[in-house]
Amino acid sequence: MKNVIEVENLTHCYGKRVIHENLSFVVPRGSIFGLLGKNGVGKTTLIKILMGFLRPVSGRCRVLGEDSHNLSPAARTKIGLLFEGHLAYEFMSIAQIEKFYSAYYPAWNRDLYYGLVDRLDLPYDHKIKNMSCGQRSQVVLGLIFAQEPDLMILDDYSMGLDAGYRRLFLEYLSEYVKDGTKTVFVTSHIVQDLENLVNEVMFLDRGGEVLQTSLDEFMTGFKQFSFKRNGSANTPRRDDVIRNLDITGDNVSVFSFRPMAEVGAHLAKMGIETLGLEQVPMTLEDAFIGLTGKY
Amino acid sequence: MVPKLARYALIVLAIVVMSVYLPSLYHKISEKKVGKTQLFFSPVIKKFVFREMVGEGHKFVTQDESGNNYDRMTFETLIPFVYYKNMELWGKLPMTIDGRTFDKQTIKKNRQVFELKPRMISDRSPRIQVFPLLESKPGVTRLRFPEDAFRLTDRMEFINVDTNTVDQDITDKFTNAMNQAGFVFPARLAAGRVSILKPFDEGFFVVDANGCTYHVKRVRGEPVIVKTPIPSDLGIRNIKVMENKKKEIYGMLLTNNGGIHLITYDGYGLIKLPLKDYNPDTMDLKLLINPLYRTAVYSDDHTIHAVAMDSQYRPISRYQRVMFSGRTTMADTVFKALFPFWIKTTDKTSGYLRFDVIWNGQLALIGIALSLFFGIALMYARKFPIKKYWPDLAIIMFTGIYGLISVNVIEPER
């Protein structure tokens, strides 16, 4: 199977508010796919639709070759799903939840679960409802690894995790995808983590706007240029060259997919003096904010 | 597919619930109180007279069987044995009828009423088969419940009420006495009046395995068992014992084919009441005994019958009429049109609840047609194409308004 996830012309609304409009994308097997976007653009909604918990207004979704709202038990065995908020059955304890889930997955790897969970240093009869947010996250992620799924869908995996555990998790994840047969579909608030992890990104914006590209292409293609402007000079605007801009006093940053020379000429045409125009190197987080804005 | 079936399951449940409560609500709203007709035989004019409620607000007619109307006071003087207290008030006592004079004491002494409602028949109401056998001659004026109660199995077992265990002595005493009298266990029927609010106690009439009827009493602690000559092939369905100071009649016996017999004190001789068209399962029966005549009045919700008899229970006159309360009203007709069927749970003629579907006949087609019309209109308005959702219409076709409400409140999934 070439593509693990295939979405075709997906449209979904909450009442009058358009969340997705004719969204189409594929997630190839073996890729690590990052879904990025501000709060409320519909990341979790998309995951709900992919997993069959929500019926879209129109469009087709296929996961592991099956219709997303009619996934067979065989398909679900192969999908590890982390719900937003690290949802779990809180009335169970560490040992009880492992015992419960292990009955459903034939390839269950108990050691992976306890490998992660033992680091919590909690007794096995400790109930999940008595854990902190981060502790709970560790348990749930442990369950997903133990399942050894072909496709991991992680909705905001980083919530509540401390820096040390986040690092550990990323190590586990890298190990997990090493052989190239496993696919990961991940969203995160901590964009920076994804820089070293994902190889495909998709940016969702409000109103259904989408940009899908490989991480490399994005990082090389999307650039930040900064310059100083004269106090009374014209103000640059967003257009098809200037994707986004950020003005703080006299310091102006513009973000664009075009080369610097083209951007400089474009600004000059608008009558804007670009003093000291230079390219600023960006991290993924910088690029993300540059693309979607600070607010 | 499966969610579709689940929806139908819910629709069936909704239909069942509605077919119990909606008709019940309708009856509650539309029921107008019209009491049953009261029918008597007048010893004065030798005709049947009756009092019938013909409308709300105490609208009565008081007539005789020939259609003559009477005012209330005259009507009551026609049945002086019923209204003897008013007769006395109006100074009409003592009165003379057919050359015989009756004063208040005579009337009172010679009046007796026996009643048998369908609910009272033993197979029409539940009854725990444990009974107290009262002491017949207690030596005091008030009757008392004994400290034991009996059950009939392969013997007559007495259970002590305080210890809740079998009292072997009393059991053996009575069982032996029963056996000696020829009683064959197990018993088919045990009948007695379980009460201490009666003038005296006549014990129990017990029918054995062969159909023979025995009269069982407890006299000064000892069993008194009499094998009555009541025929064993009579097919006894029910016996109602009614102790009365006159000591003429033990009670009423009902046979399997609907015959009513009085069990007399004269050697347990039976007097069969000459009733016509009497259905014990649907009709209330009252036997009014007064100084001159005996009148049996029996009625269901529709028709009232009566037979007047002489003191030997020979029929003198018969009468029947469809009661005003039994006529079909507009509300009844609307009911039949509105609901294709309904589920009846209670039944005043039985102590057992029912759960019967009662079909309302052809008039229901009107309601069904209307429901189908609204059903189609709603489907169209809500954009459920009939081609795809025709089973909902089929449901409406069979269940009328119940289906119409159910399929629209529990909408199909798109």
Added chain:
Amino acid sequence: MLSSILYKEWLKVRLFWGVALVFNIGVFVYLFVDLRHLFTIEHAEMIWYQAFKIGTLHYAYMKYLLVITGVIVGAAQFTPEMIGHRFRLSLHLPVRPNSMVLCCVLAGLLGVAVIGMLDAFMLYTIIARFFPHEGAESALLTALPWLFSGLVAYLGTALTAMEPRLSRKFVYLAIAVGFLWLFYQGNDYETYNRALWKPALISLLFIPSVILPAYRYRNRSS
């Protein structure tokens, strides 16, 4: 799969099931104490007369006991699932969702039925202590409709909890309440002897009907 679901449901519900159990036992302890007291202040033959001839039900306050139990078990089972949409956790398990929902519901029914059986045992034992066995048997037959009303109360709670839409919740609630009231149409002993099997049989339809709200839960648009 069934044993795993039973395990999960048991873990979820056991505290409240235990509370319901203790409550039921408490009611029967009270029945025993109440009857014992009655038999000390009144003559036994009068009490027997009231029970057998007049039709006084000395255990009448048990009428709604299993309804309360059914609601407790149903609420304990489904409220945790509905809070935060945790039901999705079970819906993502590699089992057919309809089978999973039916298993959950059967687990709950089992829980209510076990308490119901215990109630039946306690009722019979207590009544048989003070009355002849006919009275104890009569009590069981009289209480049988209340067992069904308890099971319907549980199923109605499950239906109502799982349904995503508020207006439809009221519909299911109305159907469940209306149906369980069918088991309270008469106040005399053994009055349901002849008719009980009909509404009891029809009430079985509540079991497959739980698939509908679960389906609607999975297919909502918001």
